[in-house]
Amino acid sequence: MEALKQRIRKDGIVKEGNVLKVDSFLNHQLDIQLFEQMGEEFKRRFEGEEINKILTIEASGIAIACIVARYFNVPVVFAKKSKTKNIAGDVYTSRVESFTHGKVYDIMVSKDFLNPEDKVLIIDDFLANGKALIGLSQIVEDAGATLVGAGIAIEKGFQRGGDLLREIGVRVESLAIVEEMDVEKGIVFRETNQ
Amino acid sequence: MEALKQRIRKDGIVKEGNVLKVDSFLNHQLDIQLFEQMGEEFKRRFEGEEINKILTIEASGIAIACIVARYFNVPVVFAKKSKTKNIAGDVYTSRVESFTHGKVYDIMVSKDFLNPEDKVLIIDDFLANGKALIGLSQIVEDAGATLVGAGIAIEKGFQRGGDLLREIGVRVESLAIVEEMDVEKGIVFRETNQ
Numbered sequence: 001m002e003a004l005k006q007r008i009r010k011d012g013i014v015k016e017g018n019v020l021k022v023d024s025f026l027n028h029q030l031d032i033q034l035f036e037q038m039g040e041e042f043k044r045r046f047e048g049e050e051i052n053k054i055l056t057i058e059a060s061g062i063a064i065a066c067i068v069a070r071y072f073n074v075p076v077v078f079a080k081k082s083k084t085k086n087i088a089g090d091v092y093t094s095r096v097e098s099f100t101h102g103k104v105y106d107i108m109v110s111k112d113f114l115n116p117e118d119k120v121l122i123i124d125d126f127l128a129n130g131k132a133l134i135g136l137s138q139i140v141e142d143a144g145a146t147l148v149g150a151g152i153a154i155e156k157g158f159q160r161g162g163d164l165l166r167e168i169g170v171r172v173e174s175l176a177i178v179e180e181m182d183v184e185k186g187i188v189f190r191e192t193n194q
Numbered sequence: 195m196e197a198l199k200q201r202i203r204k205d206g207i208v209k210e211g212n213v214l215k216v217d218s219f220l221n222h223q224l225d226i227q228l229f230e231q232m233g234e235e236f237k238r239r240f241e242g243e244e245i246n247k248i249l250t251i252e253a254s255g256i257a258i259a260c261i262v263a264r265y266f267n268v269p270v271v272f273a274k275k276s277k278t279k280n281i282a283g284d285v286y287t288s289r290v291e292s293f294t295h296g297k298v299y300d301i302m303v304s305k306d307f308l309n310p311e312d313k314v315l316i317i318d319d320f321l322a323n324g325k326a327l328i329g330l331s332q333i334v335e336d337a338g339a340t341l342v343g344a345g346i347a348i349e350k351g352f353q354r355g356g357d358l359l360r361e362i363g364v365r366v367e368s369l370a371i372v373e374e375m376d377v378e379k380g381i382v383f384r385e386t387n388q
Contacts, residue, residue: 029307030256030270032263059252062224063270066260069226076224076257113223 324355
Protein backbone atom coordinates (compact mmCIF):
# COMPACT_ATOMS: atom_id res chain seq x y z
CA MET A 1 0.00 0.00 0.00
CA GLU A 2 1.79 3.06 -1.31
CA ALA A 3 0.45 5.59 1.22
CA LEU A 4 1.71 3.50 4.13
CA LYS A 5 5.12 2.92 2.52
CA GLN A 6 5.50 6.63 1.89
CA ARG A 7 4.60 7.38 5.48
CA ILE A 8 7.13 4.84 6.77
CA ARG A 9 9.81 6.39 4.54
CA LYS A 10 8.89 9.86 5.79
CA ASP A 11 8.34 9.27 9.52
CA GLY A 12 9.73 5.81 10.32
CA ILE A 13 13.03 5.69 12.18
CA VAL A 14 15.33 2.69 11.86
CA LYS A 15 17.21 1.93 15.06
CA GLU A 16 19.89 -0.55 16.06
CA GLY A 17 18.61 -4.06 16.83
CA ASN A 18 16.17 -4.25 13.90
CA VAL A 19 13.78 -1.80 15.54
CA LEU A 20 11.56 0.25 13.24
CA LYS A 21 10.09 3.13 15.20
CA VAL A 22 6.75 4.23 13.79
CA ASP A 23 5.26 5.59 16.96
CA SER A 24 4.40 8.97 15.46
CA PHE A 25 1.56 7.43 13.42
CA LEU A 26 1.07 3.70 14.07
CA ASN A 27 1.54 2.58 17.66
CA HIS A 28 1.73 5.45 20.14
CA GLN A 29 0.29 8.42 18.29
CA LEU A 30 -2.33 7.03 15.90
CA ASP A 31 -3.16 8.54 12.52
CA ILE A 32 -6.81 7.54 12.20
CA GLN A 33 -7.10 8.78 8.59
CA LEU A 34 -4.23 6.51 7.59
CA PHE A 35 -5.93 3.64 9.43
CA GLU A 36 -9.07 4.29 7.36
CA GLN A 37 -7.04 3.93 4.16
CA MET A 38 -5.68 0.68 5.58
CA GLY A 39 -9.22 -0.48 6.35
CA GLU A 40 -10.27 0.16 2.75
CA GLU A 41 -7.25 -1.74 1.47
CA PHE A 42 -7.85 -4.79 3.69
CA LYS A 43 -11.50 -4.76 2.59
CA ARG A 44 -10.34 -4.80 -1.04
CA ARG A 45 -7.86 -7.63 -0.48
CA PHE A 46 -10.32 -9.82 1.43
CA GLU A 47 -13.26 -8.99 -0.86
CA GLY A 48 -15.60 -11.94 -1.23
CA GLU A 49 -14.37 -13.67 1.92
CA GLU A 50 -16.91 -14.38 4.62
CA ILE A 51 -15.64 -12.67 7.79
CA ASN A 52 -17.75 -12.12 10.90
CA LYS A 53 -15.13 -11.27 13.52
CA ILE A 54 -11.80 -9.50 13.78
CA LEU A 55 -9.28 -10.76 16.31
CA THR A 56 -6.31 -8.73 17.50
CA ILE A 57 -4.01 -8.41 20.49
CA GLU A 58 -3.52 -5.56 22.92
CA ALA A 59 -2.40 -2.86 22.85
CA SER A 60 -1.56 -1.22 19.51
CA GLY A 61 -3.31 -3.89 17.43
CA ILE A 62 -6.63 -2.70 18.89
CA ALA A 63 -6.39 0.70 17.24
CA ILE A 64 -6.05 -0.58 13.68
CA ALA A 65 -8.49 -3.46 14.26
CA CYS A 66 -11.27 -1.11 15.38
CA ILE A 67 -10.99 1.12 12.32
CA VAL A 68 -10.65 -1.88 9.97
CA ALA A 69 -13.73 -3.46 11.57
CA ARG A 70 -15.86 -0.58 10.28
CA TYR A 71 -15.15 -1.70 6.72
CA PHE A 72 -16.23 -5.28 7.45
CA ASN A 73 -19.08 -4.26 9.77
CA VAL A 74 -18.08 -6.84 12.38
CA PRO A 75 -17.11 -6.77 16.07
CA VAL A 76 -13.52 -6.91 17.30
CA VAL A 77 -12.21 -9.27 19.98
CA PHE A 78 -8.80 -8.54 21.42
CA ALA A 79 -6.58 -11.06 23.18
CA LYS A 80 -5.45 -9.86 26.59
CA LYS A 81 -1.91 -10.20 27.83
CA SER A 82 -2.55 -10.56 31.54
CA LYS A 83 -5.26 -12.08 33.65
CA THR A 84 -7.41 -9.45 35.35
CA LYS A 85 -10.24 -10.04 37.74
CA ASN A 86 -12.64 -8.97 35.00
CA ILE A 87 -11.92 -12.06 32.91
CA ALA A 88 -13.90 -14.75 34.59
CA GLY A 89 -14.69 -18.24 33.42
CA ASP A 90 -13.05 -20.19 30.70
CA VAL A 91 -10.47 -18.73 28.37
CA TYR A 92 -8.45 -19.89 25.40
CA THR A 93 -4.77 -19.24 26.05
CA SER A 94 -1.55 -19.34 24.13
CA ARG A 95 2.07 -18.44 24.90
CA VAL A 96 3.81 -15.72 22.92
CA GLU A 97 7.39 -14.55 22.80
CA SER A 98 7.55 -10.81 22.13
CA PHE A 99 10.27 -9.37 19.93
CA THR A 100 9.56 -5.81 21.06
CA HIS A 101 9.34 -6.50 24.76
CA GLY A 102 11.91 -9.27 24.83
CA LYS A 103 9.84 -11.52 27.06
CA VAL A 104 7.37 -14.39 27.07
CA TYR A 105 3.74 -13.81 28.00
CA ASP A 106 0.40 -15.56 27.89
CA ILE A 107 -2.45 -14.24 25.78
CA MET A 108 -6.06 -15.13 26.42
CA VAL A 109 -9.51 -14.79 24.90
CA SER A 110 -12.72 -15.57 26.74
CA LYS A 111 -14.47 -18.65 25.37
CA ASP A 112 -17.64 -16.55 25.24
CA PHE A 113 -16.33 -14.58 22.25
CA LEU A 114 -14.97 -17.19 19.84
CA ASN A 115 -16.93 -20.18 18.66
CA PRO A 116 -16.95 -22.75 15.84
CA GLU A 117 -19.22 -20.58 13.66
CA ASP A 118 -16.72 -17.70 13.57
CA LYS A 119 -14.83 -16.77 10.39
CA VAL A 120 -11.93 -14.78 11.76
CA LEU A 121 -9.66 -12.13 10.28
CA ILE A 122 -6.63 -11.41 12.47
CA ILE A 123 -5.39 -7.80 12.37
CA ASP A 124 -2.12 -6.57 13.87
CA ASP A 125 0.25 -3.66 13.44
CA PHE A 126 3.51 -5.65 13.12
CA LEU A 127 4.59 -9.08 11.96
CA ALA A 128 8.22 -10.01 12.65
CA ASN A 129 9.01 -13.51 13.85
CA GLY A 130 5.30 -14.36 13.71
CA LYS A 131 4.97 -15.48 17.31
CA ALA A 132 1.97 -13.26 18.12
CA LEU A 133 0.21 -14.37 14.93
CA ILE A 134 0.90 -18.04 15.66
CA GLY A 135 -0.47 -17.54 19.19
CA LEU A 136 -3.64 -15.92 17.86
CA SER A 137 -4.03 -18.63 15.18
CA GLN A 138 -3.74 -21.26 17.89
CA ILE A 139 -6.57 -19.61 19.81
CA VAL A 140 -8.75 -19.55 16.66
CA GLU A 141 -8.04 -23.24 16.15
CA ASP A 142 -8.72 -24.10 19.80
CA ALA A 143 -12.11 -22.38 19.47
CA GLY A 144 -12.92 -24.53 16.42
CA ALA A 145 -13.33 -21.30 14.41
CA THR A 146 -12.11 -20.70 10.86
CA LEU A 147 -9.07 -18.52 10.22
CA VAL A 148 -9.74 -16.59 7.02
CA GLY A 149 -6.40 -14.79 7.08
CA ALA A 150 -4.29 -12.13 8.67
CA GLY A 151 -4.05 -8.44 7.78
CA ILE A 152 -0.82 -6.81 8.91
CA ALA A 153 0.25 -3.18 8.60
CA ILE A 154 4.04 -3.66 8.57
CA GLU A 155 5.80 -6.98 8.04
CA LYS A 156 9.51 -7.31 8.66
CA GLY A 157 10.13 -9.60 5.70
CA PHE A 158 13.70 -10.35 6.75
CA GLN A 159 12.51 -11.94 9.99
CA ARG A 160 10.68 -14.66 8.06
CA GLY A 161 7.59 -15.03 10.29
CA GLY A 162 5.26 -14.02 7.46
CA ASP A 163 6.89 -16.30 4.91
CA LEU A 164 6.81 -19.26 7.29
CA LEU A 165 3.11 -18.70 7.94
CA ARG A 166 2.38 -18.44 4.20
CA GLU A 167 4.25 -21.71 3.67
CA ILE A 168 1.94 -23.53 6.09
CA GLY A 169 -1.08 -22.13 4.28
CA VAL A 170 -2.08 -19.05 6.26
CA ARG A 171 -3.19 -16.16 4.06
CA VAL A 172 -1.10 -13.21 5.25
CA GLU A 173 -1.75 -9.81 3.67
CA SER A 174 0.79 -7.18 4.70
CA LEU A 175 0.39 -3.60 3.55
CA ALA A 176 4.13 -2.89 3.66
CA ILE A 177 6.84 -5.57 3.73
CA VAL A 178 10.26 -4.33 4.81
CA GLU A 179 12.85 -6.47 3.01
CA GLU A 180 15.92 -4.72 4.37
CA MET A 181 16.51 -1.89 6.78
CA ASP A 182 19.61 -0.22 8.04
CA VAL A 183 20.28 2.78 10.27
CA GLU A 184 22.30 4.43 7.51
CA LYS A 185 20.92 3.01 4.26
CA GLY A 186 17.27 3.26 5.26
CA ILE A 187 14.42 0.97 4.22
CA VAL A 188 13.92 -1.28 1.20
CA PHE A 189 10.40 -2.62 0.67
CA ARG A 190 9.64 -5.96 -0.95
CA GLU A 191 8.22 -5.63 -4.45
CA THR A 192 4.68 -7.00 -4.53
CA ASN A 193 1.81 -6.91 -7.00
CA GLN A 194 -0.32 -4.75 -4.71
CA MET B 195 -26.94 8.04 26.34
CA GLU B 196 -29.94 5.78 26.18
CA ALA B 197 -28.52 3.19 23.75
CA LEU B 198 -25.53 2.55 26.02
CA LYS B 199 -27.66 2.33 29.16
CA GLN B 200 -29.97 -0.15 27.44
CA ARG B 201 -26.99 -2.23 26.39
CA ILE B 202 -25.56 -2.22 29.91
CA ARG B 203 -28.97 -3.32 31.27
CA LYS B 204 -29.18 -6.08 28.66
CA ASP B 205 -25.61 -7.42 28.60
CA GLY B 206 -23.82 -5.99 31.65
CA ILE B 207 -23.21 -8.38 34.54
CA VAL B 208 -22.87 -7.08 38.09
CA LYS B 209 -20.41 -9.09 40.15
CA GLU B 210 -19.29 -9.04 43.78
CA GLY B 211 -16.71 -6.38 44.60
CA ASN B 212 -18.33 -3.57 42.59
CA VAL B 213 -17.29 -5.15 39.30
CA LEU B 214 -19.47 -4.40 36.27
CA LYS B 215 -18.64 -6.87 33.53
CA VAL B 216 -19.29 -5.40 30.08
CA ASP B 217 -16.74 -7.43 28.19
CA SER B 218 -19.24 -8.66 25.61
CA PHE B 219 -19.40 -5.20 24.00
CA LEU B 220 -17.04 -2.67 25.62
CA ASN B 221 -13.68 -4.00 26.69
CA HIS B 222 -12.93 -7.48 25.38
CA GLN B 223 -15.35 -7.98 22.51
CA LEU B 224 -15.93 -4.52 21.01
CA ASP B 225 -19.20 -3.40 19.41
CA ILE B 226 -17.90 -0.90 16.86
CA GLN B 227 -21.39 0.27 15.86
CA LEU B 228 -22.13 1.18 19.48
CA PHE B 229 -18.78 2.99 19.64
CA GLU B 230 -19.83 5.03 16.61
CA GLN B 231 -23.00 6.12 18.42
CA MET B 232 -20.78 7.07 21.36
CA GLY B 233 -18.52 9.07 19.02
CA GLU B 234 -21.52 11.00 17.69
CA GLU B 235 -22.68 11.72 21.23
CA PHE B 236 -19.27 12.98 22.42
CA LYS B 237 -19.09 15.16 19.32
CA ARG B 238 -22.49 16.63 20.21
CA ARG B 239 -21.54 17.25 23.84
CA PHE B 240 -18.20 18.88 23.01
CA GLU B 241 -19.59 20.83 20.04
CA GLY B 242 -17.87 24.18 19.66
CA GLU B 243 -14.82 23.18 21.69
CA GLU B 244 -11.45 23.35 19.99
CA ILE B 245 -9.94 19.85 20.21
CA ASN B 246 -6.91 18.72 18.22
CA LYS B 247 -5.89 15.53 20.03
CA ILE B 248 -7.47 12.65 21.88
CA LEU B 249 -5.57 11.08 24.76
CA THR B 250 -6.39 7.66 26.19
CA ILE B 251 -4.74 4.79 28.03
CA GLU B 252 -4.10 1.23 26.95
CA ALA B 253 -5.68 -1.16 26.44
CA SER B 254 -9.48 -0.90 26.19
CA GLY B 255 -9.52 2.91 26.09
CA ILE B 256 -7.78 2.75 22.71
CA ALA B 257 -10.76 1.09 21.04
CA ILE B 258 -13.28 3.78 21.93
CA ALA B 259 -10.78 6.60 21.44
CA CYS B 260 -10.02 5.55 17.85
CA ILE B 261 -13.66 5.47 16.82
CA VAL B 262 -14.43 8.73 18.66
CA ALA B 263 -11.42 10.37 16.95
CA ARG B 264 -13.13 9.95 13.58
CA TYR B 265 -15.86 12.38 14.68
CA PHE B 266 -13.32 15.02 15.74
CA ASN B 267 -10.93 14.29 12.85
CA VAL B 268 -7.89 14.28 15.15
CA PRO B 269 -5.11 11.82 16.01
CA VAL B 270 -5.13 9.66 19.14
CA VAL B 271 -2.24 9.32 21.57
CA PHE B 272 -2.39 6.50 24.07
CA ALA B 273 -0.49 6.38 27.36
CA LYS B 274 1.50 3.18 27.74
CA LYS B 275 1.60 1.16 30.91
CA SER B 276 5.06 -0.29 30.65
CA LYS B 277 8.36 0.85 29.25
CA THR B 278 9.31 -0.99 26.07
CA LYS B 279 12.45 -0.58 24.06
CA ASN B 280 10.40 1.18 21.40
CA ILE B 281 9.77 4.20 23.63
CA ALA B 282 13.00 6.12 23.47
CA GLY B 283 13.82 9.59 24.64
CA ASP B 284 11.88 11.73 27.03
CA VAL B 285 8.48 10.79 28.35
CA TYR B 286 5.86 12.34 30.61
CA THR B 287 5.01 9.89 33.36
CA SER B 288 2.42 9.55 36.09
CA ARG B 289 1.58 6.90 38.65
CA VAL B 290 -1.85 5.25 38.60
CA GLU B 291 -3.58 2.87 40.99
CA SER B 292 -5.84 0.50 39.09
CA PHE B 293 -9.17 -0.55 40.55
CA THR B 294 -9.59 -3.40 38.06
CA HIS B 295 -6.11 -4.82 38.33
CA GLY B 296 -5.60 -3.99 42.01
CA LYS B 297 -2.09 -2.68 41.51
CA VAL B 298 -0.04 0.47 40.99
CA TYR B 299 1.62 1.15 37.65
CA ASP B 300 3.32 3.95 35.77
CA ILE B 301 1.84 5.43 32.61
CA MET B 302 3.89 7.31 30.07
CA VAL B 303 3.52 9.41 26.95
CA SER B 304 6.41 10.41 24.72
CA LYS B 305 7.16 14.14 24.88
CA ASP B 306 7.09 14.10 21.06
CA PHE B 307 3.31 13.73 21.03
CA LEU B 308 2.00 16.29 23.52
CA ASN B 309 2.94 19.95 23.47
CA PRO B 310 1.71 23.31 24.76
CA GLU B 311 -0.39 23.95 21.63
CA ASP B 312 -2.50 20.82 22.17
CA LYS B 313 -6.18 21.02 23.17
CA VAL B 314 -6.79 17.59 24.58
CA LEU B 315 -9.92 15.48 25.03
CA ILE B 316 -9.33 12.44 27.23
CA ILE B 317 -11.39 9.36 26.34
CA ASP B 318 -11.69 6.23 28.46
CA ASP B 319 -14.06 3.31 28.88
CA PHE B 320 -14.47 3.46 32.67
CA LEU B 321 -14.25 6.06 35.41
CA ALA B 322 -14.38 4.74 38.98
CA ASN B 323 -12.05 6.26 41.57
CA GLY B 324 -10.66 8.57 38.89
CA LYS B 325 -7.03 7.58 39.32
CA ALA B 326 -6.40 6.90 35.61
CA LEU B 327 -8.07 10.18 34.65
CA ILE B 328 -6.03 12.11 37.23
CA GLY B 329 -2.85 10.48 35.90
CA LEU B 330 -3.72 11.43 32.32
CA SER B 331 -4.66 14.99 33.39
CA GLN B 332 -1.29 15.28 35.13
CA ILE B 333 0.46 14.32 31.89
CA VAL B 334 -1.56 16.94 29.95
CA GLU B 335 -0.56 19.54 32.55
CA ASP B 336 3.11 18.50 32.51
CA ALA B 337 3.10 18.94 28.73
CA GLY B 338 1.73 22.47 29.13
CA ALA B 339 -1.24 21.43 26.99
CA THR B 340 -4.88 22.38 27.61
CA LEU B 341 -7.32 19.82 28.96
CA VAL B 342 -10.67 20.45 27.28
CA GLY B 343 -12.46 17.67 29.10
CA ALA B 344 -12.93 13.94 29.49
CA GLY B 345 -15.40 11.70 27.69
CA ILE B 346 -16.16 8.49 29.56
CA ALA B 347 -18.35 5.58 28.49
CA ILE B 348 -19.34 4.26 31.94
CA GLU B 349 -18.87 6.14 35.19
CA LYS B 350 -19.34 4.39 38.51
CA GLY B 351 -21.00 7.36 40.19
CA PHE B 352 -20.89 5.73 43.62
CA GLN B 353 -17.08 5.66 43.56
CA ARG B 354 -16.95 9.48 43.44
CA GLY B 355 -13.94 9.89 41.10
CA GLY B 356 -16.07 11.73 38.54
CA ASP B 357 -17.71 14.02 41.08
CA LEU B 358 -14.36 14.89 42.66
CA LEU B 359 -12.92 15.77 39.26
CA ARG B 360 -15.97 17.92 38.42
CA GLU B 361 -15.53 19.73 41.76
CA ILE B 362 -11.98 20.75 40.83
CA GLY B 363 -13.19 22.07 37.48
CA VAL B 364 -12.58 19.23 35.03
CA ARG B 365 -15.37 18.85 32.50
CA VAL B 366 -16.33 15.17 32.68
CA GLU B 367 -18.96 13.87 30.27
CA SER B 368 -20.04 10.32 31.01
CA LEU B 369 -22.47 8.54 28.72
CA ALA B 370 -23.85 6.32 31.49
CA ILE B 371 -23.43 6.98 35.20
CA VAL B 372 -24.13 4.00 37.44
CA GLU B 373 -25.49 5.35 40.72
CA GLU B 374 -26.06 2.00 42.38
CA MET B 375 -25.49 -1.57 41.43
CA ASP B 376 -26.12 -4.83 43.16
CA VAL B 377 -25.77 -8.47 42.16
CA GLU B 378 -29.45 -9.07 42.92
CA LYS B 379 -31.13 -5.69 42.42
CA GLY B 380 -29.28 -4.78 39.25
CA ILE B 381 -28.27 -1.32 38.08
CA VAL B 382 -29.66 2.14 38.80
CA PHE B 383 -28.41 4.96 36.54
CA ARG B 384 -28.05 8.55 37.68
CA GLU B 385 -30.71 10.83 36.21
CA THR B 386 -29.09 13.43 33.96
CA ASN B 387 -30.33 15.97 31.44
CA GLN B 388 -28.73 14.15 28.52
